Amino acid sequence: MNCRLTHISTATMLLEIGPLRLLTDPVFDPAGGRYSFGYGTGATKLTAPTIKPEDIGDIDAVLLSHDHHEDNLDRAGRALLPLAKHVLTTIAGAKRLRGNAVGLKSWQSKIIESNGFQIRVTAMPAHHGSLGSYLIVGETTGFLLEWEGQKYGALYISGDTVWFNGINEIAGRYKVGTAILHIGRASFPITGPIRFTFNAKDAVRAIHALNPQTVIPIHYEGWKHFREPKAEAEKVFTEAGINERVQWLPLGKPVDLEI
Numbered sequence: 001m002n003c004r005l006t007h008i009s010t011a012t013m014l015l016e017i018g019p020l021r022l023l024t025d026p027v028f029d030p031a032g033g034r035y036s037f038g039y040g041t042g043a044t045k046l047t048a049p050t051i052k053p054e055d056i057g058d059i060d061a062v063l064l065s066h067d068h069h070e071d072n073l074d075r076a077g078r079a080l081l082p083l084a085k086h087v088l089t090t091i092a093g094a095k096r097l098r099g100n101a102v103g104l105k106s107w108q109s110k111i112i113e114s115n116g117f118q119i120r121v122t123a124m125p126a127h128h129g130s131l132g133s134y135l136i137v138g139e140t141t142g143f144l145l146e147w148e149g150q151k152y153g154a155l156y157i158s159g160d161t162v163w164f165n166g167i168n169e170i171a172g173r174y175k176v177g178t179a180i181l182h183i184g185r186a187s188f189p190i191t192g193p194i195r196f197t198f199n200a201k202d203a204v205r206a207i208h209a210l211n212p213q214t215v216i217p218i219h220y221e222g223w224k225h226f227r228e229p230k231a232e233a234e235k236v237f238t239e240a241g242i243n244e245r246v247q248w249l250p251l252g253k254p255v256d257l258e259i
Helices: 075-083 091-097 166-173 200-210 230-239
Strands: 002-009 012-017 020-024 034-038 041-044 061-063 086-089 101-103 109-114 117-124 142-146 154-157 176-182 214-218 255-258
Touching: 002 214, 020 109, 020 117, 086 091, 086 109, 091 101, 166 200, 176 200, 200 214, 200 230
Parallel strands: 020 061, 061 086, 086 101, 154 176, 176 214
Antiparallel strands: 002 012, 002 255, 012 020, 034 041, 109 117, 117 142, 142 154
């Protein structure tokens, strides 16, 4: 089945799969804002979204990796949540958001349906920080999407995570056809070697474990605390010999992919 994917900005994507329309990590504030992420960390938003929130249209579900960092859910994105039929996120996030938010534990699933077409959304484990920092930073989740007619396997969305052994467990449980990976090596000067999302080398390791047909990198632009730009990631992917699997989506333009 062909799916239409639009990379709007950062980790914000519109996924149009059959009659269902899913939005990931909605970030729609204008450029220039300064945001605090706690524990003395913060960053400036450098770019505006390529699509305005009022132009998104109806949303069946928001897939929210976590609600407590504004590079994944900002003020304008938060205002959009009540308009969706469902918001799938972490257990802790659902308690904070209330309303239409549904918290999923790792490996727990929720069926999203429209006109007889169903997508099974399963929460995937994630660690939002290296060297144990994820225990302080807070809970995040990835997602795995399965529906009838997938040609290559499930659609995996990493959420904000670094490499950890849970990714091997995902590979052991599921056949992943398409992997949407949050890269960018998000980090802050005061944290030294600690990073909070994949760097390109982490992503290569995840790709070798999951063995997807297609890799879609996101979460590499738009914020000052992203330390590894697209050009650096492309070089690492080329050196690793996996560049032919990688598809960089043009910002703001829908792309049809067979998944």
